[in-house]
Amino acid sequence: MNEQMNVDHEKVMALFGNVFNDVAGAVAIMMSYIGDQTGVYQAMDKLGPAKVPAIAKEAEVDERYLKEWLASNAARGYVTFDSEAEEFSLSPEQACVFARESEPTCIQGLIQGVVGQFAKEDVALDVFKTGRGRPWGEHHDCCFCGTERFFRPAYAGHLLNEWIPALEGVEEKLQMGAKIADIGCGLGTSSILMAEQYPNSTIHAFDFHGPSIEEAKKRAEEKGLSNLEFYVSDAAAIPKNEYDLACIFDAWHDMGDPVGIASSIKDTLAKDGTFMVVEPMALDGFANNIANNPASGMMYGFGTLVCVPASKAQSVGLGLGPQAGPNKLMELLGEAGFGNVNLAAETTNNLVLQARA
């Protein structure tokens, strides 16, 4: 009873309002997923301002459902409604977020990643309750293509122009012709970018998820790249090939034994080789991270659903999580036997570490 009297009603209403907004956002995410997968946003981007029947015809979707969908999107500010002309459209800014794949702000990959988690909520509950691991392959397909689609703009925008140039003594070697290992390569976006940029270098890309490697091979074949090979392999079993550069993009924390794997990667490097670890942006210290890193809530959420379970499904099962922060990452690289470790670059979504023996 006394506890009831101590409840601050204004605070309750403020919290309720925040969560209500999140719930409205969750429904909007589902609306946005439908618009992406059915091509409605692309149709709107092509047409410009148009009435419902014209958009329905262009996108080849049901007119009545589209009308409801457009109203929901307009209420969230995802599309624009001109009440006088009774026309819907995408502003250039809305198009950059919802319709245009090549824009760094295209959010659809992240949305796919979220929808993929809701689609398998029963598995998420089982994993959470039992504490068992969840192998990468146990996720909805949206997890694989959504991850690739979300990470691609960051890699396309930063890998070749900022991250590799920030590594001491690496870029020139890659231009001259070097051996690169891309470990936990997923659908191979980073591998393909490096193969295109450094035609004199040879890239070996590894991932233990067979379907991802099949898709990566298809994508590389379409580009006609002859200096890139994909292999289904655990990160712990990379051949001792004297690599000049070994890299892991947004996957080290997903591994069961990041220290053991880093240590075995050290043995695959050439004498003056570099291990580049790209991890999600995070600040040092849990309290600092949740207070000052606006993406931390989402990242700990993905950590709960994807990253920690992926790690727990492997031997050791450290469960590092995607928000370890730079100091912890550098400490672990030191434990793996790297004597020279530094934070080479930071971008909005990523930390880039260089580790050398």
Ligand SMILES: C[S@@+](CC[C@H](N)C(=O)[O-])C[C@H]1O[C@@H](n2cnc3c(N)ncnc32)[C@H](O)[C@@H]1O
């Ligand atoms: C979040 S995804 C990142 C994929 C890719 N690097 C990218 O940035 O798009 C994590 C990847 O790590 C792979 N992975 C996790 N543990 C692995 C291990 N022990 N050996 C090989 N691959 C692993 C998964 O199969 C998955 O493709």
